[in-house]
Amino acid sequence: MxxxxxxxxxxxxxxxxxxxxxxxxxxxxxxxxxxxxxxxxxxxxxxxxxxxxxxxxxxxxxxxxxxxxxxxxxxxxxxxxxxxxxxxxxxxxxxxxxxxxxxxxxxxxxxxxxxxxxxxxxxxxxxxxxxxxxxxxxxxxxxxxxxxxxxxxxxxxxxxxxxxxxxxxxxxxxxxxxxxxxxxxxxxxxxxxxxxxxxxxxxxxxxxxxxxxxxxxxxxxxxxxxxxxxxxxxxxxxxxxxxxxxxxxxxxxxxxxxxxxxxxxxxxxxxSDFSIYQVNQVINKTQHDFSLDFSDDLPNFSDFPAGTLLAHETGVEYRTSHDGEAVVFPNANVAIGQRAILTVIPTTLD
Ligand SMILES: [Zn+2]
The missing domain is CATH 3.40.630.10 (Zn peptidases)
Incomplete structure (x- = not known):
């Protein structure tokens, strides 16, 4: 029509x-x-x-x-x-x-x-x-x-x-x-x-x-x-x-x-009715060989102990710095210079 x-x-x-x-x-x-x-x-x-x-x-x-x-x-x-x-x-x-x-x-x-x-x-x-x-x-x-x-x-x-x-x-x-x-x-x-x-x-x-x-x-x-x-x-x-x-x-x-x-x-x-997080790390992809060190179907907000390897690219390793640090929106396929992982830690509103 x-x-x-x-x-x-x-x-x-x-x-x-x-x-x-x-x-x-x-x-x-x-x-x-x-x-x-x-x-x-x-x-x-x-x-x-x-x-x-x-x-x-x-x-x-x-x-x-x-x-x-x-x-x-x-x-x-x-x-x-x-x-x-x-x-x-x-x-x-x-x-x-x-x-x-x-x-x-x-x-x-x-x-x-x-x-x-x-x-x-x-x-x-x-x-x-x-x-x-x-x-x-x-x-x-x-x-x-x-x-x-x-x-x-x-x-x-x-x-x-x-x-x-x-x-x-x-x-x-x-x-x-x-x-x-x-x-x-x-x-x-x-x-x-x-x-x-x-x-x-x-x-x-x-x-x-x-x-x-x-x-x-x-x-x-x-x-x-x-x-x-x-x-x-x-x-x-x-x-x-x-x-x-x-x-x-x-x-x-x-x-x-x-x-x-x-x-x-x-x-x-x-x-107590909420899970509230603040950003801890913004990890940008800076090289073509950027790769995630966890499985591709890892759910958002999965958390890790401090020191866990999250991703690497030539010459750099990206690790958690806190116990309970969680990852959100991981995506290794972004353009160079863009955010590949956000990590978050729990917080509350005062
Ligand atoms: Zn969307």
Missing amino acids: QIQDSSSIIKHLRETGQFLALSRSQPDVFKNSITFSLDNGTKVDVLGPGILSFTPRITGGKSIVLSSGIHGNETAPIEICDHYVVDILMEKIALAHRVLFIFGNLPAMDSATRFIDENLNRLFSGAHASAEVNQNSYECSRAKELEHAVSHFYRAEENSEERYHYDLHTAIRPSKNEKFAVYPFLHGKAHSREQLSFLLACGVDTFLLSGSTTTTFSYYSSHQFGAHAFTVELGKVLPFGQNDMSRFSQVRDTLERFICGHTIASKTFKN
């Missing part, structure tokens, strides 16, 4: 809710922005392929960004967000707050890969314009587009709104802690216990407190706009249609309650 003019696009979206499907099959129909309203008064702004925001007639004081598919093969969060968008467009659910949905890497969804040329989640906070990346790549232009969308969305309600950004992912390897979140570096600001409790209600009980600036999407929203922002890992990568959605029911229900303004049963923060 080819649809071209904006009135038939709007009719199609309202009848079927298939914004993501149309963004993937005919991205050009969203080259120019489209605005329309639903019968319940919610304003819909389609800002580009895979990018749309909703503003309910009466807004409840929160501006919420839900992004998925920043890595194209991380399908479960894409399916969850697609479902919300369908239900909102078809008026099966009604929002209480402004919400911006972002489906990140559309071409990589089609090729079932993490990315086409560059890791999109390393290109924010202006990194898409740095000399070290291929600025002509799809991901660089997409990072720039997504920064514009987020900035425009938050700035439209300057000062009056609380800001949130949940960047939803799934991990390449299994994890001892299936659902976990990376809390971006806050430059000395206090971590939000309410946010940890909220994410616990989503089934996320493990947090990694980042100790430095990064070029991830969540750090961008946190640092530039003061948003409560997290990279949330919801489980393991599987192809579209093969996710056991029952494993995601808690996060799906809780996020839906959040955007629709329904009450959420969250517990008061207690350190």
Whole structure:
């Protein structure tokens, strides 16, 4: 089916809710922005392929960004967000707050890969314009587009709104802690216990407190706009249609309650309900022969005694420095100069 003019696009979206499907099959129909309203008064702004925001007639004081598919093969969060968008467009659910949905890497969804040329989640906070990346790549232009969308969305309600950004992912390897979140570096600001409790209600009980600036999407929203922002890992990568959605029911229900303004049963923060880690070592690959000294399918958050050999490359060995030091996101196949392993040690919030 080819649809071209904006009135038939709007009719199609309202009848079927298939914004993501149309963004993937005919991205050009969203080259120019489209605005329309639903019968319940919610304003819909389609800002580009895979990018749309909703503003309910009466807004409840929160501006919420839900992004998925920043890595194209991380399908479960894409399916969850697609479902919300369908239900909102078809008026099966009604929002209480402004919400911006972002489906990140559309071409990589089609090729079932993490990315086409560059890791999109390393290109924010202006990194898409740095000399070290291929600025002509799809991901660089997409990072720039997504920064514009987020900035425009938050700035439209300057000062009056609380800001949130949940960047939803799934991990390449299994994890001892299936659902976990990376809390971006806050430059000395206090971590939000309410946010940890909220994410616990989503089934996320493990947090990694980042100790430095990064070029991830969540750090961008946190640092530039003061948003409560997290990279949330919801489980393991599987192809579209093969996710056991029952494993995601808690996060799906809780996020839906959040955007629709329904009450959420969250517990008061207690350190003992969580596994909280801080970064101990960032190990970058500096040579072609970089190799991991543990098995390829080692789960994230596996821990080791002090002095354990984790990886080596010509002339260098990388070892744990603490008992109980755990590894996260190990990947020997990254480009030279990029992070190959992160190690973490347990901590608590004071
Ligand atoms: Zn990811």
